[in-house]
Amino acid sequence: DGGITQSPKYLFRKEGQNVTLSCEQNLNHDAMYWYRQDPGQGLRLIYYSQIVNDFQKGDIAEGYSVSREKKESFPLTVTSAQKNPTAFYLCASSFLAGGSTDTQYFGPGTRLTVL
Amino acid sequence: GQQVMQIPQYQHVQEGEDFTTYCNSSTTLSNIQWYKQRPGGHPVFLIQLVKSGEVKKQKRLTFQFGEAKKNSSLHITATQTTDVGTYFCAPPGGGADGLTFGKGTHLIIQP
Numbered sequence: 001d002g003g004i005t006q007s008p009k010y011l012f013r014k015e016g017q018n019v020t021l022s023c024e025q026n027l028n029h030d031a032m033y034w035y036r037q038d039p040g041q042g043l044r045l046i047y048y049s050q051i052v053n054d055f056q057k058g059d060i061a062e063g064y065s066v067s068r069e070k071k072e073s074f075p076l077t078v079t080s081a082q083k084n085p086t087a088f089y090l091c092a093s094s095f096l097a098g099g100s101t102d103t104q105y106f107g108p109g110t111r112l113t114v115l
Numbered sequence: 116g117q118q119v120m121q122i123p124q125y126q127h128v129q130e131g132e133d134f135t136t137y138c139n140s141s142t143t144l145s146n147i148q149w150y151k152q153r154p155g156g157h158p159v160f161l162i163q164l165v166k167s168g169e170v171k172k173q174k175r176l177t178f179q180f181g182e183a184k185k186n187s188s189l190h191i192t193a194t195q196t197t198d199v200g201t202y203f204c205a206p207p208g209g210g211a212d213g214l215t216f217g218k219g220t221h222l223i224i225q226p
Contacts, residue, residue: 033213042203042218043158090157101146101207104214106157 003027006091006107013078013085014115021076021110023091030096032074033104036060037088046089049074050096078112086114119147119206121217129225134191136220138204145207147187148214149178153200158216161189161202191222199224 004025013019023032031050035043045058049068063082068074074093078085088111092104119140128134138147146165150158162171164180164187171178177190191198201219208215 031213035216040221043216045213045215048213092158101148101163101214103148103160103163104158106159109157 004091004093004105004107006089006110008110009108011110011112012115013112016080018077018079019112021078021089021091021112023074023076023107024072025074025093025105025107026072027093027105028071029093029105030071031094031102032068033092033094034058034064034066034074034076035090035092037090037109043090046076085112087112118208118215119204119217121204121220123220124218125221125223127223127225128194130196131193134194134198134222136189136202136204136222138187138189138217140185140206143184144187145184147180148205149187149189150203150205150216151200152203152219156200158203194222194224196224196226198222 007022033048034046036046037043044060046064047055047058047066049055052068052071055066055068063079065077088109090109091107094102094104119138121138148163149161151161152158162178167184168182169180175192179188201221203219204217205214
């Protein structure tokens with residue numbers, strides 16, 4: 001059953017704690033992305049990766065970190081430096097279309113609440 | 116990434132009425148994608164438009180790409196409760212082969 005999975009679905013953390021959100025895909029996609037969505041808003045890009053062991057900052061990378069040790073996995077760490085981390089986090093993946101734009105497939109998301 | 120403006124931000128319609136959302140860019144777009152996000156869900160790809168003046172249909176949904184490739188629209192005929200959600204346009208941007216998402220149009224349907 002192919003797809004992209006995120007865990008956990010809901011996550012609560014105390015202020016000052018780091019937390020890692022999981023994202024796994026078995027679609028053999030090269031590229032993976034992390035987005036943040038606030039209520040009633042669009043999606044803002046945090047980080048993206050085109051290849052293992054390489055990743056790039058998106059529009060709102062401050063306070064976040066990522067790793068890409070395996071093609072299938074792209075975990076996101078929300079650090080204590082992120083001033084307003086409560087949000088809905090979406091992971092996506094796509095093939096690299098070599099200059100054009102390929103469809104992105106999204107995971108179900110993780111709702112992070114900082115208490 | 117290439118910035119787009121989507122209007123309206125919210126749209127209330129009675130079930131059975133038509134609905135249109137518009138996506139406007141100040142620059143020429145190479146292509147544009149549309150996604151739908153149900154309440155509490157994640158975005159799902161609907162379609163990609165590439166050619167100037169392109170029109171594509173999916174049942175009650177009609178997608179258009181402007182002649183100048185600076186705007187796009189999504190029209191839904193005779194809305195149903197299953198159409199509820201947020202519709203996003205997404206031109207290229209946000210990292211190599213990535214997308215830039217508009218703020219979306221929230222469609223609310225009253226039965």
